[in-house]
Amino acid sequence: MEANPQSENWPLWEVFIRARQGLDHKHAGSLYAADAQMALENARDVYTRRNEGISIWVVESKNIHASSPAESGEFFDPANDKVYRHPSFYILPEELKNI
Amino acid sequence: MDLLTNYILHQADNALILGHRNSEWTGHGPILEQDIAISNIALDLIGQARNFYQFAAYRLNELSPSEKITEDDLAYLRDEHEFKNFVLVEQPNGDWANTILRQFYFSSYQLLLFRELSNSPYPELAAICEKSIKEIRYHVKWSSEWVIRLGDGTEESHGRMLNAMQNLNPWIAELFQPVDFDYEADETEAGILPEILKDEWYQRVNRILETATLPTISSEKKSMQLLSGKKGVHSEYLEPLLAEMQVLQRTYPGSQW
Numbered sequence: 419m420e421a422n423p424q425s426e427n428w429p430l431w432e433v434f435i436r437a438r439q440g441l442d443h444k445h446a447g448s449l450y451a452a453d454a455q456m457a458l459e460n461a462r463d464v465y466t467r468r469n470e471g472i473s474i475w476v477v478e479s480k481n482i483h484a485s486s487p488a489e490s491g492e493f494f495d496p497a498n499d500k501v502y503r504h505p506s507f508y509i510l511p512e513e514l515k516n517i
Numbered sequence: 518m519d520l521l522t523n524y525i526l527h528q529a530d531n532a533l534i535l536g537h538r539n540s541e542w543t544g545h546g547p548i549l550e551q552d553i554a555i556s557n558i559a560l561d562l563i564g565q566a567r568n569f570y571q572f573a574a575y576r577l578n579e580l581s582p583s584e585k586i587t588e589d590d591l592a593y594l595r596d597e598h599e600f601k602n603f604v605l606v607e608q609p610n611g612d613w614a615n616t617i618l619r620q621f622y623f624s625s626y627q628l629l630l631f632r633e634l635s636n637s638p639y640p641e642l643a644a645i646c647e648k649s650i651k652e653i654r655y656h657v658k659w660s661s662e663w664v665i666r667l668g669d670g671t672e673e674s675h676g677r678m679l680n681a682m683q684n685l686n687p688w689i690a691e692l693f694q695p696v697d698f699d700y701e702a703d704e705t706e707a708g709i710l711p712e713i714l715k716d717e718w719y720q721r722v723n724r725i726l727e728t729a730t731l732p733t734i735s736s737e738k739k740s741m742q743l744l745s746g747k748k749g750v751h752s753e754y755l756e757p758l759l760a761e762m763q764v765l766q767r768t769y770p771g772s773q774w
Contacts, residue, residue, distance in 0.1 A: 428548075449550050452666070459659060460550035463557050 430479040431457040435471035520701035522576045529569030530602035536562030561652040568645045593766035597756050598749040605688035607755040614677035621660035626692050628653045629714040639707050661725045668729025696747045
């Protein structure tokens, strides 16, 4: 395949696939496409050829806002030492077995 | 060979030859995603071809039980004049526009034909067609969108579509010309005469061409057609395709993966 001329022209899309009824859509990967319809069809051909899905979402990558790795300290570390935020301090009655 | 078997082989050959043509794109597609898309369609078509070849082989073996013909014999050991595919589907890939238009013309035809054949009193034939229709609907949708995208795209893409139309339009007429096995299929009600698909085919195709800002095509136009793929009279392009496709089986008969 040639060097990617399309990366300059066609936007990047993120693909989310639901594998079965009742499951969430999961991020499957990304691809290039000229428009949403083409993105859906490309996703169908690239990511569901082996029966991996029953529903596809695509979203243009530029519409996804991500947290910055540089800020991960103040973003995530403070939650590290707050075990009391887990619901693990209750005493459960004997009869409740499956919680 | 009985005529009805030829009718089935005609369906098989169309699918195999176009599938093989599309597979020539594998690794050469304009972008990765479309490379996979066209290869997928190639696989769909080769799958359809297998079903038809198996059915044809079954019929041939029923007729003369001493022979043991397989789908591979039919695909890999017949000569050019025995192939009954349309001249349209053996045309070279050319550029992407040419490949897309060839797919669009053929899939539109296949969709209408298989819709009829899925009511055939021959259960095997009906089942194969019904199974294939889902795939074909996608092929029509996919190729229609590309025709529109290129036709109504840039000056260059529009020009390439016009060029593709010039290459391929001469081969449309054959889609609707009946030969002996069509008459047989019609008489036994196994199949239909292709003429009855003509009006709807032109309507559907022209609707897309219009949306694509391309010139529409007319069924009235007389074409000087000396070739007839259905009768085994092919263009210069089938022979080299077969040479490449069949070389392995012919060099090492009976070899398997």
